Structure formats: structure tokens, C-alpha cells
Amino acid sequence: MAELATTPLTGKALLQKVKELPNVPRRETAKACGYYSKIKNNQVRVNLAEFYDALLAAKGVALESTKDGRGREASYRVSVHQNGQIVIGANYTQQLGLKPGDEFEIKLGYKHIRLVKIGDSQDGSETDTNEA
Template sequence: MLEGKALLDRARALSNRPEDEIARACGYVGPSGRVLKKSFYRALVAAKGYSMPNNGGGRTSASRSSGQGKGMQAEFRTRVHGNGNLLIGHAYTRRLGLEPGQEFRIEIHQETGSIWLLPLEE
């Protein structure tokens, strides 16, 4: 991902293109191929010399441990797919230390609108 002057130069050179295409050309693409618009815009603002507070709302599926601030934070939106499935996402399964093959019982709490995953004993 480009930053600083390199980012500004590249974005300026592509300014006649759609925003998604500019962000993609500057390297702001997630592992799934999704354009990371918020990260791109934040990098542009930072490259212009403005500092923005990091409120932990970065939308990404990874977490960096560079020691400088919080880095990228997991914030994941999902929707029910046409087949009725609901995807939780790698960011959260990794964050919880879940491994492939683990099994859970699902509890639905109507009063709070929450879904609980309870690990099954092996």
C-alpha cells in the first residue's frame, strides 16, 4: 500500500479514473479482493499532513502488531446470504482462537437478539 508522497503522486496521476480504481492501483485491496476505501482515504488524509484520531473503527480483517498505535482493527459487517447462511469471518474466528473442525452449539437469546456459540466438549 502506497503512503505519503508516493500515494499522493499516484492518486494525482490517476485522478481522472473512478475512486475504486485509484485505490486499487495504490494497493488498497484486502485479501478477498475488496477495495479498502476507508484505509485509502485515511492514508490520503495522512499524506496531506493531517492527523486523525484512531477510534478503532478501521474496517479490515487483519490486525497488525507494529507497536505503533492499534494498527488495523477488525470490524466486520455481514448479511444473511441467499441460501440462509450467515458468515462470521476469519477476523473473528482467528481473534477467538478457533480452529478448523471445532464444533459448537448455537444458542439464540431472543430477549437480547444475540447468538452464542458454545464449544462442544471433545
């Protein structure tokens, strides 16, 4: 069995350690690279997800998410609720730089809804219009 690292390896050190252990099972490789924690009764729990993330980062593959850290990702889709309302989430209003109190005129098209910010030019060349 390979010697366990006390702190998780990253970068070139991680890649080198993985190359040194070509025939070792992946759980043992993760443990040897420091991706484990001790739980009840001094048992070892292997953190494979952290190991794979570190391995991908060491190889230069970025897996950054667009999530805001609070749960959901912006899907750029909405659905009509049972009460007939459509709710546009905070992710979208933040991306557009909207502030509380901003007002819009609703323009209905054949298959779209256009929100025109009140006070913007109304000649069809506005830049702050959005379709839902």
C-alpha cells in the first residue's frame, strides 16, 4: 500500500504521484494523494470527488460553474405558475443591472414578450430590451 499524504497534493505534485501509482486502485491512489478524511472509529473516508476535481485542475481543465453559491443555476427559461404569473428571478435582474423600482412596458409579440424599460427610447432601437 502507498504511503498516505497528510495534506492533499495539487498541481504537478499530484500528477507525479498519480503517475507513480499506475496499477493502484483509484481509491487507494486518492488516499495516497491526501484526499481522505478520518471519520468515526478512526475509519478512513476517501474523497473521490475532490480528488477528481484536483486532478482535472492539475491537467488544466477548468470546471467553474455559473452558480451563485446559493443553489440554482440560471436556466434562461421561465414557466407560468398555477396562478397565471410569470416570475423572473434575481439572477436575471442582477445580470441586467436592474434596480428595485425600475418600470417596464410589456409588449406582446406573436411568440414573445418584450419588456421595454420606461424612459428608454421607444423607436425600436433600444438596447435594454429583453425577451422572455
